[in-house]
Amino acid sequence: MFLKVWNFLAGYVKIEVSGFSVERFVSQAIAAGVIFWDMRRDGAKFYAHISRKHFSAAEFFAQKTGTKVAALGFYGLPQILTHLKRRLFLLIGGFLFAAGMVFLTSFVWRIDIEGTHRINYTDITAFLEQKGLYIGSFRYGFDYREIEDAMRLQFSDIAWVSFSITGTRAVVSIAESIVPTEIIDTSLPADVVAVKDAIIVYIATTAGQPQFRAGDVVAAGETIVAGQLVLGSAEEGNLSYAYTHAISEVWGRVYYTMDFEIPLTYFEKTFTNRVSRGYTINIGNFSFDLPRIFRGDDFVYYETIERRWQASIGENYPLPLSHTTTLQYELVRHLRNRSVDVAKDFAIEFANRRIAEEIGEDNEIVDKQIVFNEGERSLTAQVFLITIERIDQTQSIQPAQVIREENDE
Amino acid sequence: MRRFDKNGIKRRLVTALELPKDVTLGLPVVNMMGGEEIFVDNHKGILEYSVAHIRIATSVGVLRVCGEELLLRQMTHENIAIAGKIEKVLWEA
Numbered sequence: 001m002f003l004k005v006w007n008f009l010a011g012y013v014k015i016e017v018s019g020f021s022v023e024r025f026v027s028q029a030i031a032a033g034v035i036f037w038d039m040r041r042d043g044a045k046f047y048a049h050i051s052r053k054h055f056s057a058a059e060f061f062a063q064k065t066g067t068k069v070a071a072l073g074f075y076g077l078p079q080i081l082t083h084l085k086r087r088l089f090l091l092i093g094g095f096l097f098a099a100g101m102v103f104l105t106s107f108v109w110r111i112d113i114e115g116t117h118r119i120n121y122t123d124i125t126a127f128l129e130q131k132g133l134y135i136g137s138f139r140y141g142f143d144y145r146e147i148e149d150a151m152r153l154q155f156s157d158i159a160w161v162s163f164s165i166t167g168t169r170a171v172v173s174i175a176e177s178i179v180p181t182e183i184i185d186t187s188l189p190a191d192v193v194a195v196k197d198a199i200i201v202y203i204a205t206t207a208g209q210p211q212f213r214a215g216d217v218v219a220a221g222e223t224i225v226a227g228q229l230v231l232g233s234a235e236e237g238n239l240s241y242a243y244t245h246a247i248s249e250v251w252g253r254v255y256y257t258m259d260f261e262i263p264l265t266y267f268e269k270t271f272t273n274r275v276s277r278g279y280t281i282n283i284g285n286f287s288f289d290l291p292r293i294f295r296g297d298d299f300v301y302y303e304t305i306e307r308r309w310q311a312s313i314g315e316n317y318p319l320p321l322s323h324t325t326t327l328q329y330e331l332v333r334h335l336r337n338r339s340v341d342v343a344k345d346f347a348i349e350f351a352n353r354r355i356a357e358e359i360g361e362d363n364e365i366v367d368k369q370i371v372f373n374e375g376e377r378s379l380t381a382q383v384f385l386i387t388i389e390r391i392d393q394t395q396s397i398q399p400a401q402v403i404r405e406e407n408d409e
Numbered sequence: 410m411r412r413f414d415k416n417g418i419k420r421r422l423v424t425a426l427e428l429p430k431d432v433t434l435g436l437p438v439v440n441m442m443g444g445e446e447i448f449v450d451n452h453k454g455i456l457e458y459s460v461a462h463i464r465i466a467t468s469v470g471v472l473r474v475c476g477e478e479l480l481l482r483q484m485t486h487e488n489i490a491i492a493g494k495i496e497k498v499l500w501e502a
Contacts, residue, residue, distance in 0.1 A: 027453075
């Protein structure tokens with residue numbers, strides 16, 4: 001490999017040797033230091049490569065041994081440079097191209113933000129813009145550690161951040177912190193309220209004055225356990241209040257009703273294989289559409305797929321040149337009928353999906369009933385669901401409320 | 410009277426001192442890589458070359474390499490590299 005590169009840089013000649021004493025010519029030439037490679041015999045003729053500087057020596061030994069040496073071609077870098085000397089504008093073009101590439105790769109053309117879940121992407125890009133980093137900004141002169149520190153200070157959810165610019169790509173890798181558990185200050189007065197309408201099935205109070213018992217019906221927002229404790233009585237004239245942070249675990253029977261409607265007809269899509277392609281060229285912030293190859297104006301129904309391609313030198317050097325291909329696939333819609341049984345299956349599937357989303361896995365479902373009503377055009381399904389779930393929520397008693405009540409006393 | 414053999418003494422001395430013979434006596438070194446390549450060091454030039462056989466002069470005789478589509482891949486005043494389908498390598502008497 002190295003030898004090939006060296007031969008290319010030094011330049012080499014492909015020669016043809018003919019005559020009666022070719023072997024003698026070769027032996028004398030190599031004894032004088034001429035190096036041959038890729039020698040091949042073809043009948044009476046003999047082909048080989050030698051370096052440019054040895055060509056005159058080869059001619060000398062050819063004359064001495066009575067053979068003939070002919071140069072079939074000159075190759076390598078010196079030959080290319082000789083050609084380029086005659087093509088000045090190509091040389092200038094090449095230089096301008098290289099200069100253009102150096103110029104274009106001096107800017108940030110892509111910002112990748114990895115590892116965010118809670119922190120908003122746009123918040124981070126807005127913050128980076130404040131720091132002078134945006135698409136099209138000069139990529140040199142950033143203090144990576146300073147940006148990382150500033151990000152940690154700005155976003156409390158960031159546990160670790162790494163910022164770097166590789167090529168024309170800025171990469172921000174973030175590890176978000178674990179959501180801190182809410183610290184409840186039990187020294188402040190608070191009530192326990194119901195979060196849902198329910199029938200209480202279990203109540204265990206550690207602190208506070210219970211307002212309901214098991215079997216009672218409670219509405220959402222109602223106080224189940226009060227943080228205000230009534231001391232004495234008005235009749236005896238020693239009525240007073242004390243406040244505490246009510247703590248109670250309350251489970252209730254919650255009733256849900258869900259309605260679903262499944263149409264008994266649907267449209268089946270069939271693609272016609274007619275595709276309309278549109279191209280948009282994006283250069284930096286400027287973009288323009290190329291005329292569509294097949295306009296597809298007569299498409300009544302179609303599905304659109306967009307594909308984006310960005311020019312890039314390797315992975316780390318994206319350039320400000322991209323094109324977006326918009327493909328519109330024409331389709332024909334056929335009206336089809338759906339049987340009641342299939343519609344019921346759909347309804348059950350939708351119901352189960354919604355129950356999983358709304359009820360969650362922690363709550364116990366004690367009863368589930370689905371009532372179907374067949375209509376002309378659709379099937380309606382009503383789901384009645386009973387669950388046992390925790391319904392308590394701590395709600396602070398407003399200080400103003402406490403003070404007012406104390407003043408009333 | 411016994412003839413003075415300069416080479417014989419040199420050879421015995423090299424053997425006794427365990428010196429490399431290719432360097433001290435200029436003996437050819439032949440290395441083969443499978444049946445595809447053969448490298449000959451310390452040669453004294455090629456005597457004959459065709460696609461079917463190559464004869465190489467050395468200090469201890471002529472080395473003949475026989476095969477098919479033989480190619481002198483590289484040749485300097487110190488070594489020769491031959492590529493091709495090598496079938497036979499033999500010393501000519």
